[in-house]
Amino acid sequence: MTRRTAILAFSLAVVIGLLLGLQSWDLALGRVERSAIAAVEEKTGFVVKGIERAEIALLPFPRISLSRVGFSQRDSALSGEAVRVRAHLRLLPLLTGRLSFDRIDLVAPQIDVSVAPGSDGVTEWLAAPLAELERLRSQSKIVVQGGSIFLRANGVIQSVVRDLSLVIDERSLNEPLDLAGSLTWRGVPTEVNLRWPMVGGSAKAALSVTSPLLKLRFDGTRSGPEEPVVNGLLALSSPSVPELLRWFGEDSRLASALGALTLSADLQLKPHEASFNNAIASLDGERLDGVIKLSEGAGGRAALSGTLAGATLDIGRLVNRLPIPAIDAADTGPLDLDAWTAREIDLRISVDAARLNGARLNDVATYLLIKKGRFETGLLRAGAYGGSVKTRLLAVSAPAGVDIKLQAGLEKVNIGQASSDIPQLGRLSGNGTFQLALDGAGRTFDEMLGSLTGRANLSVKQGELAGAAFSDLLRRAERNPAQALRDWRQGKTPFESLTANAGIAGGLLVLTEAQMNGQTYRFNLSGNASLRSRTLDMVASLASTSSALKLPFSLKGPVASPLFELETEAFVSPASGTAFPALLTR
Structure with missing residues (x-):
């Protein structure tokens, strides 16, 4: 100085x-x-x-x-x-x-x-x-x-x-409220900046929030002295939607399907309602555009509705994140539908292409509709491997516990193309059609499985079954029975048609008709499958279309890994009419 x-x-x-x-x-x-x-x-x-x-x-x-x-x-x-x-x-x-x-x-x-x-x-x-x-x-x-x-x-x-x-900040009459600072809420440090108008008419409003779980910025205006309406541009991002909601005290089972989220939209806030117009949402990097609305539904419950469209969506990733309990008859706990229907949702999503646990779908329209005590979802339409797919799952609270309806349909699907993405179909090819309809009710999985009724139908044209060479097996059995058991599980069996029809009742699936036809053979399967224990108990026969030769089989054991065996004790020589198990079992 x-x-x-x-x-x-x-x-x-x-x-x-x-x-x-x-x-x-x-x-x-x-x-x-x-x-x-x-x-x-x-x-x-x-x-x-x-x-x-x-x-x-x-x-x-x-x-x-x-x-x-x-x-x-x-x-x-x-x-x-x-x-x-x-x-x-x-x-x-x-x-x-x-x-x-x-x-x-x-x-x-x-x-x-x-x-x-x-x-x-x-x-x-x-x-x-x-x-x-x-x-x-x-x-x-x-x-x-x-x-x-x-x-x-x-x-x-x-x-x-x-x-x-x-x-x-200091303010005089009619000036906006300006505040800025930091805080720690529920263990998460957060920085906040807010400008909020204190008078009627149109005035600038702004908000920014920065924390490890949320980055939010809003710039717009508030108007209306009694019930103000807020309009403006919103941008937010979160590395984990479930963690973000838990931070705000919301533990949603459905939200666990989501991961990282970014959202930008023209936001309009009214009393008991928030509209996100021109919304651009990114779920784990996949973009969806459309309109979303949050409002107060029946009984004061939060309600979400919206229509979104995009190029791609991994539906399988979303479903696999959900805490869906395994369907197990040994689980004696009550079915809890209320936890899945705590919020009202009416959401429609359309995408050009989607993936569902490996399966590739195109031109997909899916939906989720939830009200108190009612859960519904499915595919309204989807293209798949030259054909189409539709599904519907409906669960409703009922006096008997939970009432379930399941419907699924595949039309003209090229199974050979699908098998390149779905390993479970690797043994089968051809153009197939499948229909499934199930109804049941119960308080536990055991009650539910025991009450199921319905039907299942499968039809496949011009295909092949891998892992079994039925034509070669018949030819060897006719010429030299002692060589019949060698290598019949290798190779492929072409067929002209494969059909299977089953009825479901009392927790048991019963084949009413199951047949596979080729140029030189006819294969029939009959028996049942327990839905409770997930085990098969079936018998089959392979018959030649040019002779009286007929080979018996058994299909038994767990659905995931059943044993498919040739019943040598019942194998009879068409020439001598005598049994020769000793030759076949050397």
């Missing part, structure tokens, strides 16, 4: 001191307390309930400090206590003998916010405190340092905000 600057600063301090000295200052504790309390109440909207002591300091800048300050909002929605409240005095009013404040610091406040029982949303929690601030004609700059907020319903803590450091 130069000598000249020092002289000027000293002179200014002397002048200010003289001016202050000319005033009739009464700095008694009572006046300090009254003035400070009045200023705090006027500029913050708080009602001061009590203080421990008041102090005033003029240097290095004038301020009043209140210790152990208890306060509340006039409607009692908010109350608390601060270790210290510092009110920073304005210099010019002070020179005229008046106390006026331009900034109020709340140091380490513990704030209680009263919320309605059962409310679990940030919007509901902050509505009352913000409404009180909105009623203020003016407001000093408020700085919160190291505070905590306790959200209580009937005295019970619902949630806690910790490490609150917040700056609410």
